[in-house]
Amino acid sequence: VKLVESGGGLVKPGGSLRLSCTCSGFTFKNVWMSWVRQAPGKGLEWVGRIQSEVDGWTEDYAAPVKGRFIISRDDSTNTTYLQLSGLKIEDTGVYYCTAWFGEMYPDYWGHGTPVTVSS
């Protein structure tokens, strides 16, 4: 199982960025994909998730990002995306994607991609 995030970088407040997470080693279309972030020196924060097609591709988001971030997925390329918009300085951190196989099973994480929001 492998998850590789990309797309992080430096962006100005109010700007946008799209993160990608390309996966391999499992049947991507059956798995719920989540994003978790970590501000510098802080703890882990769940950002949101997108369910699988069979579960309706339902999206859920944490309150601080709802309405600004959008999670999507492309099952044909085994990739999930996190579209960040209306970025704030407090959105700075490392963003991890995770593959969720259900409560009864372990999940898997990527190594993260850094996002810096600064003027």
Place this chain on the structure above:
Amino acid sequence: SYELTQPSSVSVSPGQTARITCSGDVLAKKKYVRWFQQKSGQAPVLVIYKDTERPSGIPERFSGSSSGTTVTLTISGAQVEDEADYYCYSAADNIRVFGGGTKLT
């Protein structure tokens, strides 16, 4: 809002047993808890899922237990290499939540 509360730090000598607690009303919703280990500068690693299960490759000294609205990660015979931040994680309705993290020294 849903919250999971962990002690900010726990300190033990090598070979001793380390216990890290995680509590919150959300745990009464009977959702399973996960524990993650994060060493400095590294991505988190899952050490316990489904309250008590260890993923492949995680040493047996790591164990989890649950009682009411408190879950506990126990490291029996803690090793120097276990020094890290530990986070509990659970779910409530459609939201997922992490504890604030515990620094194990």
